[in-house]
Amino acid sequence: MLAEIQEKLNSFLKTKGLRSTPQRNAIIDIIFESDEHFTADEIWDRIRRANSKASRATVYRTLALLVEADLLHEIDLGEDTKTYDPNFNDKPSHNHLICIDCGKVLEFEDSHIELLNDCLTRRMGFRPKSQSIRIEANCEILRTKGACQNLLHARLAGKRLPKKR
CATH class of the missing domain: 1.10.10.10 (Winged helix-like DNA-binding domain superfamily/Winged helix DNA-binding domain)
Structure with a gap:
């Protein structure tokens, strides 16, 4: 620990x-x-x-x-x-990209988003403390290759999968 x-x-x-x-x-x-x-x-x-x-x-x-x-x-x-x-203390302003097919979650940071966040909040009279963005998308693997290893591993591990929309 x-x-x-x-x-x-x-x-x-x-x-x-x-x-x-x-x-x-x-x-x-x-x-x-x-x-x-x-x-x-x-x-x-x-x-x-x-x-x-x-x-x-x-x-x-x-x-x-x-x-x-x-x-x-x-x-x-x-x-x-x-x-x-568990790792938000190291990166308090990080974002998540979630595959709606297999449930894979990727964290990402982007200085442009940080700058935009800072500009928007200050313009509106706030001071940014943290920010979190959740983007739901298809990771394209299933579509382009016909099979997704992430989906297979998620099902074998018994992980929860996103509901189809």
Whole structure:
């Protein structure tokens, strides 16, 4: 677990009158072992495979604590499912491109968007703090090649797929 995350979390837990537990630490380790987006169910599945003694309720409470502590960001990638982003602290203004065929999510940053965001908000009397754009698109692989490895992997992994529109 990253020392910085652990330190910030411990300070936050102390202000809430809570303590660090082995179950909570196992959940945090799994969350921050990669910077990929995830759902609560996906973390719960990884916890079970890791043979942790953490309950589903502990997973949900830990996610809520991490969001409240500003260590995890809840993002809307559509489909009425909460998705969590563990790397928004490194890049608070990043955007998501979502394939509506296979569900693949790509993060992107663009200095032109940052500049436009800054100009628009200042012109309207605001100061930008962060920004998030969600673009839903087709990744063209399915159309051009007739098959999409991302779609196949998503189905085999049991990942949620976007609803067809």
